[in-house]
Amino acid sequence: MIVKKKYRIKEKINIRLPKSIILILLVMINLLVLSSCSSKIVENNKYHHSGEPLLNNVIGSDDRERVTPTTSYPWSTIVKLYITWGSYTTFATGAVIDKNHVLTAGYCVYSHTYGGWADSIKVVPGDDNGIEPFGHAWSIEMRCYDDWIVHASPNHDFAVLTLDRDIGLQTGWMGLYTTLPSSSTYTGILNTAGYPHDLDNGNNLYWCSDYGISANEYNHFYILDTTGGQSGSPIWFYYNNGPYILSIVTSSFIGLDLNYGTRLNRNKYDCINNWLLADSTLTDKADLASESNHLAGYSSTTVGAGLTDFEVWCKIRNLGTTSASSIIVSYYASTDASFSKYDYLIGSDVISSLAPTSASESRWSGTFPEGIPSGKYYIGWIIDVDNYIEEFNDDNNYNFIWSSKLSVDATPPINPTTCIQLNGTTENNVWQDSIYNPSFSWSGASDLHTNVEGYYYYWGENPNGISNSFTTSPSYDPPAVNNGTYYMRVSTKDSVGNIAAWTTLYIFKFEKKIEDEIEPPDEPPNDDPPDNPEDDPEDNPNDDSGDETDDSGDETDDNIKTIVESNIITEFIIIAGILCLLLFLFLKVYLKESRQ
Numbered sequence: 001m002i003v004k005k006k007y008r009i010k011e012k013i014n015i016r017l018p019k020s021i022i023l024i025l026l027v028m029i030n031l032l033v034l035s036s037c038s039s040k041i042v043e044n045n046k047y048h049h050s051g052e053p054l055l056n057n058v059i060g061s062d063d064r065e066r067v068t069p070t071t072s073y074p075w076s077t078i079v080k081l082y083i084t085w086g087s088y089t090t091f092a093t094g095a096v097i098d099k100n101h102v103l104t105a106g107y108c109v110y111s112h113t114y115g116g117w118a119d120s121i122k123v124v125p126g127d128d129n130g131i132e133p134f135g136h137a138w139s140i141e142m143r144c145y146d147d148w149i150v151h152a153s154p155n156h157d158f159a160v161l162t163l164d165r166d167i168g169l170q171t172g173w174m175g176l177y178t179t180l181p182s183s184s185t186y187t188g189i190l191n192t193a194g195y196p197h198d199l200d201n202g203n204n205l206y207w208c209s210d211y212g213i214s215a216n217e218y219n220h221f222y223i224l225d226t227t228g229g230q231s232g233s234p235i236w237f238y239y240n241n242g243p244y245i246l247s248i249v250t251s252s253f254i255g256l257d258l259n260y261g262t263r264l265n266r267n268k269y270d271c272i273n274n275w276l277l278a279d280s281t282l283t284d285k286a287d288l289a290s291e292s293n294h295l296a297g298y299s300s301t302t303v304g305a306g307l308t309d310f311e312v313w314c315k316i317r318n319l320g321t322t323s324a325s326s327i328i329v330s331y332y333a334s335t336d337a338s339f340s341k342y343d344y345l346i347g348s349d350v351i352s353s354l355a356p357t358s359a360s361e362s363r364w365s366g367t368f369p370e371g372i373p374s375g376k377y378y379i380g381w382i383i384d385v386d387n388y389i390e391e392f393n394d395d396n397n398y399n400f401i402w403s404s405k406l407s408v409d410a411t412p413p414i415n416p417t418t419c420i421q422l423n424g425t426t427e428n429n430v431w432q433d434s435i436y437n438p439s440f441s442w443s444g445a446s447d448l449h450t451n452v453e454g455y456y457y458y459w460g461e462n463p464n465g466i467s468n469s470f471t472t473s474p475s476y477d478p479p480a481v482n483n484g485t486y487y488m489r490v491s492t493k494d495s496v497g498n499i500a501a502w503t504t505l506y507i508f509k510f511e512k513k514i515e516d517e518i519e520p521p522d523e524p525p526n527d528d529p530p531d532n533p534e535d536d537p538e539d540n541p542n543d544d545s546g547d548e549t550d551d552s553g554d555e556t557d558d559n560i561k562t563i564v565e566s567n568i569i570t571e572f573i574i575i576a577g578i579l580c581l582l583l584f585l586f587l588k589v590y591l592k593e594s595r596q
Contacts, residue, residue: 057252057259058225064206067193070126071133074236074243076171078193078205080127081232085114091202093194094161095234095245096125097176098276099168102139102161104232105250105262106148109159117142123163125171127195129203134170137163143275146358155218157250157262160275174236177244178269185237185246186215186263192224192249194233202229213258217292220247220263235261266396267291271319271357274392278321287320287392288327288383290399291359298379298406299365302450304496305410306370314381314399316351317359320392327351329362330385333377333406339398341385344372368408374449376405409449412501413494416455416474417444419505429507436512439477440488442505447494456499458489465489466502483511 058064067075077096081104082089094104102123110117121139124132141162147153179185193207213221220235226249233249247261264272267289274287290296296314303310312331318324328350332343347364354360362381380400387394419442420426424435445452454472458465461484476488488506493499 057254057257058227059223059257059259062225063210064196064199064208064225066199067205067207068128069133070128070205073172074174075193075205075207076126076134077168077174077243078233079123079125080195080202080205081108082122082124083108083118084120085111085118088114091195091197091229092231093229093233093249094123095236096168096171096173097160097245097272098173099166100137100163101168101276101279102163103176103234103245103248103272104159104161105248106144106157106159107250108232109142109144109161110149112152121161123161123167125167126205127203128205129200134167137165137167140164141279144357145271146355154251155262156268158248158264158268160272162275162279174234175239175242175244176264176269176272177237177239177246178264178266181215181217181263181265183215186220187212188237190222190224190235190237190246191243192226192230192233192235194226194230194249196227197229198227215247215263217265217294218263219260221258221260223257224249224259226252226259265292267317267319270393270396271317274319274321277392284322285320285390285392286318286322286324286354286356287396288324288354288389289317289319289393289396290381290383291315291317293399293401293403296381296399296401298401300406301404302407302409302496303368304450304494304498305368305372305374305408307497308368309365310346310368311363311365312346312379312381313361313363315359315361316354316383318354318356319396321356323353323355324389324391325353327354327384327389328386329364329381329383331364331379331381333372333379333408334400335375335377337378337400337402339378339380339382339400341382343380344377345369346379370410372408372410374408374410376407378402379406407449409447409494409496409498411448412498413445413447413452413492415445415490415492415500415503416442416505418442419488421506421508422475429509431509431511433511433513436482436510437478437480438508439475440506441475442490443474445474445492447498450495453493453495456491456493456502458502459486461486463487463504464502466491481508481510485509 070076070078079094079096079102081092081094083092092104092108094102094108097103108118109121121142122136123139124136125134139161142159143162144159145156147156188211189209190212191207191209193205195202195204196206199206208225210222210224213223215221222235224235226233230249234245235247235249236243236245238244245264247263249259250261252259262268270287270289278284291314293314297312299311300308314329316327316329328348330341330348331346332339333346334343346369347366349362349364351360351362378400380398383397384391419428419440422439422441424432424438445455454470455474456467456470457476458467458469459476459478465487466489470493478486486508487504488508489502489504491500491502
């Protein structure tokens with residue numbers, strides 16, 4: 001028998017929270033619920049990168065078909081890779097791309113799970129249920145991007161194997177192809193083939209075909225069925241009756257009908273060809289190229305030549321087989337999309353060193369140089385503009401930001417063309433006698449490339465006067481003036497800092513009327529003697545009016561004294577009353593507390 005404890009609530013506690021507190025609690029609960037829901041959404045739609053996990057995304061019905069025999073072209077170019085890290089062995093797929101090189105995924109060569117570079121890779125073209133129709137070769141050199149080795153970046157998950165024999169002369173090989181990611185090539189009919197683990201345990205070659213979805217700078221998205229074992233398989237299309245590889249199978253979106261792989265962009269295409277050339281010529285060189293211009297930019301869309309702080313940056317990668325040092329990246333402004341050392345130089349940056357396949361950001365900052373005329377410019381950069389560094393290819397040393405142009409304003413604004421006197425009549429350079437406190441308003445200022453920001457202004461008697469006083473309003477109300485000539489002068493400033501020359505907008509002349517300056521004459525002195533000595537009280541001892549005047553003054557002083565004394569007494573009585581009231585209140589509170 002299960003006994004349940006019963007708890008009795010002895011006392012009901014009624015707590016009433018303020019409405020504001022209740023509202024805050026409700027908001028916090030909603031945020032927690034939303035956070036929980038969003039985390040589940042992310043978990044259900046997260047993508048798995050086949051660099052370490054297995055590919056496992058068959059979209060809809062399984063369209064993969066077995067290919068046998070595998071000796072005909074292009075199936076002969078599809079290779080099965082037997083890869084060993086210590087005691088661990090697995091398999092993947094690749095494709096022959098010349099007589100002795102194979103293209104595959106980066107994780108098939110360098111694994112972050114199993115400790116780095118593979119110990120050995122056996123390459124079997126057209127492996128057909130264990131049969132090796134062309135024999136096999138061994139990898140003697142492995143290459144991949146530094147970004148894959150250091151960061152395991154899915155944007156750079158590809159590798160090239162150099163083989164110990166020219167097996168491609170027997171099998172043939174596929175071509176490589178790149179174009180703009182917006183091209184319809186990436187959304188047309190695509191093909192892939194490899195050795196899927198979920199079909200025949202990866203013993204046989206399977207192929208499928210379907211449409212692509214989209215592409216960006218680094219990745220290619222498609223709905224081809226791919227699972228574990230197919231990592232490193234080529235994604236190809238047919239061009240001029242031949243198969244050309246566009247991308248490499250690497251990854252899946254778990255829970256979504258979408259797979260994707262590393263796209264052969266321009267830099268990867270050039271890098272792979274450099275690796276092939278280095279092996280065939282036994283020559284190592286650098287090859288410096290700009291990464292996607294999506295990784296480049298500049299700080300302002302509008303600048304003043306010689307005035308504005310400016311910053312520009314890009315990312316440079318070494319696609320060669322040896323390091324490069326003291327790499328000069330020169331930034332230019334050009335009116336068109338072609339760049340050379342004869343365009344307008346903005347500034348230069350130096351990258352100290354760059355190892356093979358590694359990348360580094362270049363950045364220049366400073367005052368945008370004067371001497372660049374007003375106009376619209378593309379901003380670009382040239383690597384090693386004077387060709388000091390020996391490279392496989394010098395044609396890929398420049399790039400530019402094509403999506404926008406920089407506005408350069410090197411022209412001072414135009415000063416106002418009209419000035420009016422707001423009070424009185426506008427009488428420029430004409431004497432006035434009635435208005436001594438004028439005010440002014442002006443118009444007509446403009447700028448050809450940006451906007452008028454405001455005006456430096458001067459008001460005074462110097463016809464060439466200047467000042468640091470600044471206003472954004474096209475008006476000025478000076479203080480009242482005295483007689484003289486006054487000059488209303490301005491210098492217009494635009495929004496990037498260009499300043500026009502000083503100009504006089506208005507000459508104000510003022511002189512008071514003459515009659516305004518004549519003061520009324522003083523009263524004339526009375527030199528006539530008194531008619532009667534009795535008129536002078538001091539000479540008349542019988543006149544006592546002076547005594548009466550003195551008595552009247554004394555009486556007035558006594559009255560003032562009485563009033564002051566009365567006021568002092570009144571204030572004392574008021575203060576005493578307030579003190580008594582305070583004492584009474586204190587005693588009342590004290591006695592009440594004593595009784596308690």
